[in-house]
Amino acid sequence: xxxxxxxxxxxxxxxxxxxxxxxxxxxxxxxxxxxxxxxxxxxxxxxxxxxxxxxxxxxxxxxxxxxxxxxxxxxxxxxxxxxxxxxxxxxxxxxxxxxxxxxxxxxxxxxxxxxxxxxxxxxxxxxxxxxxxxxxxxxxxxxxxxxxxxxxxxxxxxxxxxxxxxxxxxxxxxxxxxxxxxxxxx
Amino acid sequence: xxxxxxxxxxxxxxxxxxxxxxxxxxxxxxxxxxxxxxxxxxxxxxxxxxxxxxxxxxxxxxxxxxxxxxxxxxxxxxxxxxxxxxxxxxxxxxxxxxxxxxxxxxxxxxxxxxxxxxxxxxxxxxxxxxxxxxxxxxxxxxxxxxxxxxxxxxxxxxxxxxxxxxxxxx
Numbered sequence: 001x002x003x004x005x006x007x008x009x010x011x012x013x014x015x016x017x018x019x020x021x022x023x024x025x026x027x028x029x030x031x032x033x034x035x036x037x038x039x040x041x042x043x044x045x046x047x048x049x050x051x052x053x054x055x056x057x058x059x060x061x062x063x064x065x066x067x068x069x070x071x072x073x074x075x076x077x078x079x080x081x082x083x084x085x086x087x088x089x090x091x092x093x094x095x096x097x098x099x100x101x102x103x104x105x106x107x108x109x110x111x112x113x114x115x116x117x118x119x120x121x122x123x124x125x126x127x128x129x130x131x132x133x134x135x136x137x138x139x140x141x142x143x144x145x146x147x148x149x150x151x152x153x154x155x156x157x158x159x160x161x162x163x164x165x166x167x168x169x170x171x172x173x174x175x176x177x178x179x180x181x182x183x184x185x186x
Numbered sequence: 187x188x189x190x191x192x193x194x195x196x197x198x199x200x201x202x203x204x205x206x207x208x209x210x211x212x213x214x215x216x217x218x219x220x221x222x223x224x225x226x227x228x229x230x231x232x233x234x235x236x237x238x239x240x241x242x243x244x245x246x247x248x249x250x251x252x253x254x255x256x257x258x259x260x261x262x263x264x265x266x267x268x269x270x271x272x273x274x275x276x277x278x279x280x281x282x283x284x285x286x287x288x289x290x291x292x293x294x295x296x297x298x299x300x301x302x303x304x305x306x307x308x309x310x311x312x313x314x315x316x317x318x319x320x321x322x323x324x325x326x327x328x329x330x331x332x333x334x335x336x337x338x339x340x341x342x343x344x345x346x347x348x349x350x351x352x353x354x355x356x
Contacts, residue, residue, distance in 0.1 A: 040245075043223065043226060043245050044226055044230060044242060044245060045223070045226045045227035045228075045229070045230035045231070046230050069234045074237075075233070075234065090242075090245050090246075092241070092242060092243060093240075093241075093242040093245075094239075094240070094241050094242070095233060095239060095240040095241075096239045096256070097233075097237040097239055097256040097258055097259075099257070099258060
């Protein structure tokens with residue numbers, strides 16, 4: 001009799017654990033990343049925001065490039081989320097103030113968790129950017145479009161302090177070259 | 187089942203304690219969440235107003251946010267200091283600014299009557315009329331934080347007082 005009860009209790013507990021695990025999995029799999037991002041903006045208290053890009057580093061890590069604050073959208077944000085058993089969770093966020101008026105190109109250096117990120121605003125006509133560092137490396141930052149144009153680069157190599165940016169329009173014509181300096185201590 | 191009265195009372199007490207702990211835990215948690223949300227809102231507000239860079243390390247209890255001045259912050263502080271030098275009743279909290287305690291810094295703008303007094307004095311000293319322009323402490327804050335001249339003639343006032351260079355010199 002006692003043995004039977006023990007077996008029943010153990011079975012019920014095991015089943016409950018498996019079922020709740022599956023339900024959790026289902027809930028977190030179904031989580032709409034855009035909803036999660038909206039919720040994160042709300043908890044950061046950063047209203048009137050614009051998302052430029054959602055960049056998956058791998059299946060469980062994502063960087064969101066955005067700008068916030070009405071009306072200038074002059075605060076550039078980057079937010080890192082990680083997928084855990086509780087669903088997408090906040091890891092870190094960085095906001096940089098950038099002056100955007102009358103500038104072809106602006107940029108700022110930031111470190112978020114273990115990534116180096118360069119990002120900034122660029123004038124609306126620009127479709128593609130090539131940057132050449134002072135030590136001769138070449139990169140193609142992505143350009144995200146929303147309220148403004150934002151360029152960003154997730155850097156996996158050594159950071160650099162200066163780079164020449166070549167800005168192309170949609171016909172592939174060079175419209176401008178600009179040199180930007182980055183403060184690596186910021 | 188025929189439980190004795192003692193056991194029934196014991197069960198009810200245990201149950202009541204359980205419910206009590208549960209309610210206390212959720213009550214505390216809800217209050218904590220509210221406090222966290224308020225703190226984060228305040229950080230974002232201060233970051234926006236003072237043009238600060240912000241690093242959010244934790245958005246749960248305990249909240250961890252680091253704020254750093256940007257180039258634009260320096261311009262805000264310069265305008266503020268220039269007015270405070272002439273009108274010392276507008277406090278310029280140098281110690282808090284150096285300590286980068288921005289929430290403390292912002293307390294200088296809490297007293298709107300004092301700010302209204304400062305802006306009235308500025309117009310009086312500059313002998314510029316503010317009639318019909320609805321000038322108030324907001325005009326002063328708009329100037330200090332955004333260097334916004336519209337909807338008032340504050341530009342004439344700050345030029346006249348020597349806080350800003352005149353237009354020809356630019």
